[in-house]
Amino acid sequence: MTHPIDSVKTYAWVWAVLLILTALTTAVAHIDLGVFSVVAALGIATVKMLLVALFFMHIRYSDKLTKLVVLGGLLWLGLLIVLTLADVFTRGWLGFPGK
Amino acid sequence: MNTAVMPERENYLNASYGLKSWLLTKDHKRIALLYLITITLFFLLGGVFATLIRLELLSPNGHLMSSDTYNKMFTMHGVVMIFFFLIPSIPAAIGNFVLPMMIGARDLAFPRINLLSWYLLVIGGLLAIFAMVSGGVDTGWTFYTPYSTSYSNTWVIATALGIFVAGFSSILTGLNFIVTIHRMRAPGMTWFRMPLFVWAHYATSVIQVLGTPVLAVTLVLVLCERLFHIGLFDPALGGDPVLFQHLFWFYSHPAVYIMVLPAMGVVSELVSTFSRKAIFGYKFVAFSSVAIAVLGFLVWGHHMFVSGQSLYAGMVFSFLSYFVAIPSAIKVFNWTATLYKGSISFETPMLYAFGFIGLFTIGGLTGLFVAALGVDIHVTDTYFVVAHFHYIMVGGAIMAYMGAIHFWWPKMTGRMYPEGWAKLSALVIFLGFNLTFFPQFILGYLGMPRRYHTYPDEFQVLHVFSTAGASVLAVGYFIPLVYLLWSLRYGKVAGANPWGATGLEWQTASPPPVHNFDVTPVVDCDAYDYSRVIREVVEIG
Amino acid sequence: MASQAHVETLAVREQFDTAHQQQDASTLGMWIFLLTEIMFFGGMFMMYTVYRAVYPHVFGLASSTLNEMIGAVNTAVLLCSSFTMVLAVRGAQLGRRRTVMLFLILTIVLGLVFLGVKGFEWNQKFQEHHVPGLAFHMEGTSQQGPAQLFFSLYFAMTGLHALHMVLGCGLMLYLLWRTYRGTYSAEYYTPIDMGGLYWHFVDVIWIFLFPLLYLIDRHLK
Numbered sequence: 001m002t003h004p005i006d007s008v009k010t011y012a013w014v015w016a017v018l019l020i021l022t023a024l025t026t027a028v029a030h031i032d033l034g035v036f037s038v039v040a041a042l043g044i045a046t047v048k049m050l051l052v053a054l055f056f057m058h059i060r061y062s063d064k065l066t067k068l069v070v071l072g073g074l075l076w077l078g079l080l081i082v083l084t085l086a087d088v089f090t091r092g093w094l095g096f097p098g099k
Numbered sequence: 100m101n102t103a104v105m106p107e108r109e110n111y112l113n114a115s116y117g118l119k120s121w122l123l124t125k126d127h128k129r130i131a132l133l134y135l136i137t138i139t140l141f142f143l144l145g146g147v148f149a150t151l152i153r154l155e156l157l158s159p160n161g162h163l164m165s166s167d168t169y170n171k172m173f174t175m176h177g178v179v180m181i182f183f184f185l186i187p188s189i190p191a192a193i194g195n196f197v198l199p200m201m202i203g204a205r206d207l208a209f210p211r212i213n214l215l216s217w218y219l220l221v222i223g224g225l226l227a228i229f230a231m232v233s234g235g236v237d238t239g240w241t242f243y244t245p246y247s248t249s250y251s252n253t254w255v256i257a258t259a260l261g262i263f264v265a266g267f268s269s270i271l272t273g274l275n276f277i278v279t280i281h282r283m284r285a286p287g288m289t290w291f292r293m294p295l296f297v298w299a300h301y302a303t304s305v306i307q308v309l310g311t312p313v314l315a316v317t318l319v320l321v322l323c324e325r326l327f328h329i330g331l332f333d334p335a336l337g338g339d340p341v342l343f344q345h346l347f348w349f350y351s352h353p354a355v356y357i358m359v360l361p362a363m364g365v366v367s368e369l370v371s372t373f374s375r376k377a378i379f380g381y382k383f384v385a386f387s388s389v390a391i392a393v394l395g396f397l398v399w400g401h402h403m404f405v406s407g408q409s410l411y412a413g414m415v416f417s418f419l420s421y422f423v424a425i426p427s428a429i430k431v432f433n434w435t436a437t438l439y440k441g442s443i444s445f446e447t448p449m450l451y452a453f454g455f456i457g458l459f460t461i462g463g464l465t466g467l468f469v470a471a472l473g474v475d476i477h478v479t480d481t482y483f484v485v486a487h488f489h490y491i492m493v494g495g496a497i498m499a500y501m502g503a504i505h506f507w508w509p510k511m512t513g514r515m516y517p518e519g520w521a522k523l524s525a526l527v528i529f530l531g532f533n534l535t536f537f538p539q540f541i542l543g544y545l546g547m548p549r550r551y552h553t554y555p556d557e558f559q560v561l562h563v564f565s566t567a568g569a570s571v572l573a574v575g576y577f578i579p580l581v582y583l584l585w586s587l588r589y590g591k592v593a594g595a596n597p598w599g600a601t602g603l604e605w606q607t608a609s610p611p612p613v614h615n616f617d618v619t620p621v622v623d624c625d626a627y628d629y630s631r632v633i634r635e636v637v638e639i640g
Numbered sequence: 641m642a643s644q645a646h647v648e649t650l651a652v653r654e655q656f657d658t659a660h661q662q663q664d665a666s667t668l669g670m671w672i673f674l675l676t677e678i679m680f681f682g683g684m685f686m687m688y689t690v691y692r693a694v695y696p697h698v699f700g701l702a703s704s705t706l707n708e709m710i711g712a713v714n715t716a717v718l719l720c721s722s723f724t725m726v727l728a729v730r731g732a733q734l735g736r737r738r739t740v741m742l743f744l745i746l747t748i749v750l751g752l753v754f755l756g757v758k759g760f761e762w763n764q765k766f767q768e769h770h771v772p773g774l775a776f777h778m779e780g781t782s783q784q785g786p787a788q789l790f791f792s793l794y795f796a797m798t799g800l801h802a803l804h805m806v807l808g809c810g811l812m813l814y815l816l817w818r819t820y821r822g823t824y825s826a827e828y829y830t831p832i833d834m835g836g837l838y839w840h841f842v843d844v845i846w847i848f849l850f851p852l853l854y855l856i857d858r859h860l861k
Binding site for chain 3: 033
């Protein structure tokens with residue numbers, strides 16, 4: 001798929017935002033947000049990932065299959081993490097010794 | 100009847116000669132043959148370990164070998180059979196050959212990566228063999244921590260490396276198949292006109308690319324712990340050994356579907372061809388393959404019911420495990436419905452298909468037994484589980500593999516195998532298999548633990564039956580080795596379509612030309628349309 | 641579609657019918673490969689998630705022994721390398737050989753800077769006895785075991801990432817050489833495109849590694 005050729009300006013803007021977000025996440029880490037510190041950190045990281053993926057990796061021009069591949073990968077990783085945590089966090093819930 | 104003279108027509112076998120033309124080939128058909136030879140050798144090696152295991156189990160007090168040696172035997176049997184035989188088997192030896200042809204392509208999307216896949220399997224295998232001859236590994240094919248990371252004094256690193264490398268062979272094959280199926284179908288070959296064999300391999304490939312990398316990183320972590328003392332699973336550091344099991348089974352459960360889905364794809368082709376009828380419920384079977392691939396990733400905790408995993412998680416995994424049986428059952432029902440009012444013939448491939456259907460059903464149903472939390476507490480780590488998975492892997496997958504070899508043999512070699520001997524072997528294999536593994540269900544239920552080589556005297560009768568069966572099974576596998584090799588020179592010369600099967604691979608010569616088709620086919624009919632088939636048993640002209 | 645045997649070129653290899661088909665196949669193949677990489681790194685991300693959830697305090701302490709400024713600057717270096725990489729790909733799309741070479745060289749240099757800084761950081765950890773298995777000791781906690789778990793993850797994850805960076809630099813060098821030799825053009829530049837995808841992916845991994853390893857509980861310091 002020969003996608004449209006983006007301008008240097010577009011790339012430069014994305015690059016600038018990425019650098020700003022890096023500074024932001026470093027600064028925000030010093031603020032006590034309690035449980036939301038993690039949310040903020042991961043949220044900013046996700047935005048950075050989307051910028052790199054959409055603009056630098058040209059996913060915004062990709063066909064549906066490519067988008068499905070990326071989404072599927074992230075979903076599958078999520079599956080691994082969530083179902084494992086479902087074990088780790090529920091140990092001892094049902095009151096049986098060792099379970 | 101032409102028996103002695105090879106066809107003069109150029110085909111992929113005689114187009115070029117010499118070792119280099121084989122070892123540096125880009126032709127998917129030649130690569131399939133390279134795989135076929137390689138995995139046959141690994142099957143023999145795995146069989147040697149099986150023989151030693153069964154010999155040891157003839158007597159209750161384990162006189163042939165020490166416990167440590169026995170641990171190595173079952174470990175290496177499992178490692179070789181799973182990673183170096185079953186996982187590659189149908190996709191690499193059969194799929195590589197016929198899949199491009201089935202969709203009307205000249206080759207896979209990435210022929211050089213295909214060749215690389217084979218080299219990776221060989222290199223991984225050599226690493227594993229190095230570990231074996233250096234003294235072996237005794238952790239079980241499951242490599243549970245902390246034994247594998249902290250306590251075992253055997254060749255864990257070399258074996259883990261070998262499996263790691265072979266894993267990339269599997270990943271690249273899956274990647275190649277997915278891209279090929281998406282991008283290389285001939286004009287008119289829509290998704291729902293593809294043979295079900297292709298659907299099965301598509302689903303298998305999705306599992307390979309999603310699951311195998313997790314096994315790879317798990318092995319890396321084991322290696323890091325052994326080599327660099329990066330103790331991520333070490334309980335002494337507050338680490339959790341059960342996390343290893345989560346990572347390991349996240350791959351290894353879907354892995355069993357890597358082994359059985361291609362077999363099911365084969366069975367769909369065989370049942371249709373030898374009842375001369377389109378597969379009943381084509382779309383159901385196609386979607387079931389995909390469903391198995393997806394659901395297979397949601398159930399891994401059923402291997403961990405007694406590991407220390409939370410009871411709540413155990414309940415979730417047990418519940419989900421029942422769902423994965425449904426698409427498999429749908430397939431069995433559809434094959435049966437295909438047979439109904441079909442024009443059934445009993446050539447050897449069909450015998451293997453019948454064997455698959457019956458034995459896979461038993462294996463699959465016993466899977467439901469072990470999926471039940473309560474039953475599994477009783478039978479886990481016993482011979483019941485061993486029998487369960489051998490019914491699926493040997494009674495199912497290997498039967499389908501044998502069926503596939505016989506079915507596509509004329510296409511691959513241009514020769515027919517001797518039908519009488521083939522039927523005999525199929526029967527011997529079926530009888531030998533059941534004699535070997537049915538007693539193991541009983542043994543397991545009565546409490547015989549797996550991975551033990553000593554046992555109470557009252558179990559000996561059943562073990563003797565099992566070992567007797569194993570010897571019959573070995574004979575059953577040996578005979579085809581002989582007559583298939585014999586047929587290369589003395590077998591009847593085969594025509595393009597000796598079975599009267601549908602599928603594009605049967606519309607080109609046996610053996611096929613280098614580029615598969617002299618003219619790229621244009622597809623305008625459904626997958627199992629028997630009204631258009633020309634049955635060419637013997638080569639015409 | 642008639643007979644198949646056409647003269648094989650780089651842009652249309654013999655198994656393909658058109659250049660468009662080949663490019664489509666290459667792109668899909670590369671994305672599936674990156675999918676496998678997500679799952680490969682993913683196993684370690686899972687381990688991290690579990691252990692951080694179980695030992696939040698120790699992980700916070702351990703994280704604070706890392707120099708967040710160096711980490712942030714290194715993150716910026718890598719983001720700059722992604723910028724130069726995408727400009728290299730853009731140059732390839734426009735058929736500008738010298739532009740491609742310039743930006744590939746810049747990308748490699750920035751990648752090497754990143755690796756150099758990483759090496760410096762690792763050496764620091766070695767000096768401070770924060771390397772598991774090598775007389776490990778971290779001040780400020782009695783939970784030395786879980787502290788080692790943090791650093792095991794730190795070295796395993798940044799190590800795997802660094803390995804991918806090294807391979808990436810090697811890949812860029814190869815593409816640089818090929819570009820110099822005139823292999824690519826505006827009609828055929830797929831390998832550069834694919835190399836770009838790989839490079840950006842490795843960058844995305846670091847985008848997550850930085851906050852997860854360096855920025856735990858910084859507000860407590």
